[in-house]
Amino acid sequence: MQYVISRLVGCTIRASDGDLGKVDEFYFDDETWTIRYIVAETGSWFVGRKVLISPVAFGKPELESRTIPVNLTRSQVRDSPDIDTEKPVYRQHEAQLHEYYQWPWRGGYGGTFGTTPLPLSDDEALAEQEASAPESRDDTHLRSSRQVTGYHIHAADGEIGHVEDFMVDDENWTIRFLVVDTANWLPGKKVLLSPQWIKRVEWADSSVHFNLTRESVKNSREFDPS
Structure with missing residues (x-):
């Protein structure tokens, strides 16, 4: 699960x-x-x-x-x-x-x-x-999961939101997705982004950069926590 x-x-x-x-x-x-x-x-x-x-x-x-x-x-x-x-x-x-x-x-x-x-x-x-x-x-x-929560998320062409949570698999305890809140860009929408799509993480300025465009994130399925 x-x-x-x-x-x-x-x-x-x-x-x-x-x-x-x-x-x-x-x-x-x-x-x-x-x-x-x-x-x-x-x-x-x-x-x-x-x-x-x-x-x-x-x-x-x-x-x-x-x-x-x-x-x-x-x-x-x-x-x-x-x-x-x-x-x-x-x-x-x-x-x-x-x-x-x-x-x-x-x-x-x-x-x-x-x-x-x-x-x-x-x-x-x-x-x-x-x-x-x-x-x-x-x-x-x-x-720390607590420390990385709130990091800014950047697509290839601009900022899209921040890390709100993480989804883990209890079989091997791998982080399968970052839960990203796009409220400042797409009001009310949350999306799941895989760590496999990460280009780099800038720990000094608390940001995660993905190999995705803003359009692809915009067209992705909305995350339903339930």
């Missing part, structure tokens, strides 16, 4: 032995446009700490009860490496997290709980080796 991220934010994260907290936001990889982590707000049971949970641990979201099950225990999460989500997430922190939970490093989820990780490219293998170095830098391809 596909879900808009805004409907998942605030859902209860349910471990095998009780609730962990609430979905606060999502981190995604800006090269593959796949969800890398849920940022979970653990609430009062764990002194309000925020933790990262990989899609490897996700079950199927249950929208009626607004819960996302995970194949973890509360004690596992309590004893997990402490990562300050208010600061850049460093590769060495990710490596510690994946080693602790025995999660695949990149991709290869193979459905709900994952199977064997995909073979690493030379660059990824080097990055994994570098992750253990104390001077490792933050993961520059890890982006």
